[in-house]
Amino acid sequence: MPANLPPQYYELERAFKEEQDINEKLRMAEELHRIMPKHKGTYKLQAEMKTKISKLKKLIAGGGEKVHGAKNAPTHDHVEKEGAAQIIIIGAPNAGKSSLVDAMTHAKPLVADYPYSTREPLTGMALNDTVQLQLIDTPPISPDLFESYMNSLIRNADIVLLVADLASETMVADVEFILNALEEKRVLLKKDNLEKADDPKFSYKNTVICAHKSFEDEDGTKQVELAKLFPDFKIVATSILDEESLVQLQVVLFEATGKMRIYTKPIGHDPDYKDPIIIPVNGTVSDAAYALHRDIAEKLKFAKVWGEGKFDGQKVQPDFVLGYKDIVEFHV
Numbered sequence: 003m004p005a006n007l008p009p010q011y012y013e014l015e016r017a018f019k020e021e022q023d024i025n026e027k028l029r030m031a032e033e034l035h036r037i038m039p040k041h042k043g044t045y046k047l048q049a050e051m052k053t054k055i056s057k058l059k060k061l062i063a064g065g066g067e068k069v070h071g072a073k074n075a076p077t078h079d080h081v082e083k084e085g086a087a088q089i090i091i092i093g094a095p096n097a098g099k100s101s102l103v104d105a106m107t108h109a110k111p112l113v114a115d116y117p118y119s120t121r122e123p124l125t126g127m128a129l130n131d132t133v134q135l136q137l138i139d140t141p142p143i144s145p146d147l148f149e150s151y152m153n154s155l156i157r158n159a160d161i162v163l164l165v166a167d168l169a170s171e172t173m174v175a176d177v178e179f180i181l182n183a184l185e186e187k188r189v190l191l192k193k194d195n196l197e198k199a200d201d202p203k204f205s206y207k208n209t210v211i212c213a214h215k216s217f218e219d220e221d222g223t224k225q226v227e228l229a230k231l232f233p234d235f236k237i238v239a240t241s242i243l244d245e246e247s248l249v250q251l252q253v254v255l256f257e258a259t260g261k262m263r264i265y266t267k268p269i270g271h272d273p274d275y276k277d278p279i280i281i282p283v284n285g286t287v288s289d290a291a292y293a294l295h296r297d298i299a300e301k302l303k304f305a306k307v308w309g310e311g312k313f314d315g316q317k318v319q320p321d322f323v324l325g326y327k328d329i330v331e332f333h334v
């Protein structure tokens with residue numbers, strides 16, 4: 003029986019064969035398996051692809067392919083996720099990436115007034131209104147440098163923060179170079195997570211742009227240029243001299259994750275504002291219960307909800323859609 007595979011299968015298969023990055027290879031293998039028509043003619047192909055997927059997973063779990071004599075060489079192509087979202091900070095040399103991590107976290111990256119000061123990734127946790135965001139500072143991307151691990155790091159992150167340096171004469175050329183360099187590696191930056199990713203050869207990454215060193219752009223011309231270059235993208239003006247701008251940046255970064263905070267309230271007690279649970283925007287009472295504990299979700303009978311558009315203590319069913327910062331009291 004013929005396999006009758008769609009044309010995009012062959013296209014993706016070619017990209018899969020050429021791909022060197024194992025995380026990306028895994029993503030493509032899973033996509034190939036997903037788009038493969040499931041009938042008798044593809045049984046063998048389905049099985050082969052499953053084997054490839056499982057081998058790639060093992061390889062990734064084992065820390066990647068072992069290169070002879072380089073077993074202990076440090077690898078930077080993966081940062082274990084922590085907190086509500088992992089945000090990778092990218093930009094041209096000297097844009098202010100490390101300064102942002104320095105200003106928003108307890109990490110102590112090297113900040114320097116010369117380019118190429120950051121040599122390897124470094125992570126720090128930013129606390130935004132009780133939610134932790136994991137920031138990754140990275141070496142710059144330029145015609146002279148594109149560390150090979152950057153591609154994997156970017157693909158694995160939840161959000162890309164692209165830092166545009168308003169103080170630089172070459173800001174536009176620098177960000178355009180980065181966009182093109184990423185596209186060559188099959189990574190496309192996109193404005194939000196509502197857009198559909200339509201070409202499986204590409205990884206589409208939710209991106210926030212920061213118009214950084216905003217005090218250096220007194221008449222705002224650089225910000226206008228940036229907005230023209232990135233219509234529809236979320237652009238936040240930031241400066242390490244303006245604490246409020248950094249708080250705003252964190253708010254936008256968290257929003258870009260497509261998640262929201264929900265507060266829980268034990269029966270007969272005040273809400274717990276210190277430890278919100280994080281669920282997708284438009285998530286339900288049941289999602290919130292699962293995020294708290296599987297047991298609660300499975301035994302849940304109803305909940306009481308406080309928040310905008312509800313009356314206080316409104317009794318709702320598990321499929322009730324929650325809103326930003328709603329307070330939920332679970333009844334099991």
Ligand SMILES: Nc1nc2c(ncn2[C@@H]2O[C@H](COP(=O)(O)OP(=O)(O)OP(=O)(O)O)[C@@H](O)[C@H]2O)c(=O)[nH]1
Pocket residue numbers: 093094095096097098099100101102112113114115116117118119120121140141142169214215216217218240241242243
């Ligand atoms: N005026 C102004 N200068 C800033 C701001 N943020 C960073 N800088 C300066 O910009 C320079 C570069 O900062 P870094 O944070 O080291 O830049 P980077 O992007 O990490 O640089 P590389 O790691 O070399 O790519 C330093 O001299 C900082 O003091 C800002 O908001 N305003």
Ligand SMILES: [Mg+2]
Pocket residue numbers: 099100101112113119120139140141
């Ligand atoms: Mg740096």
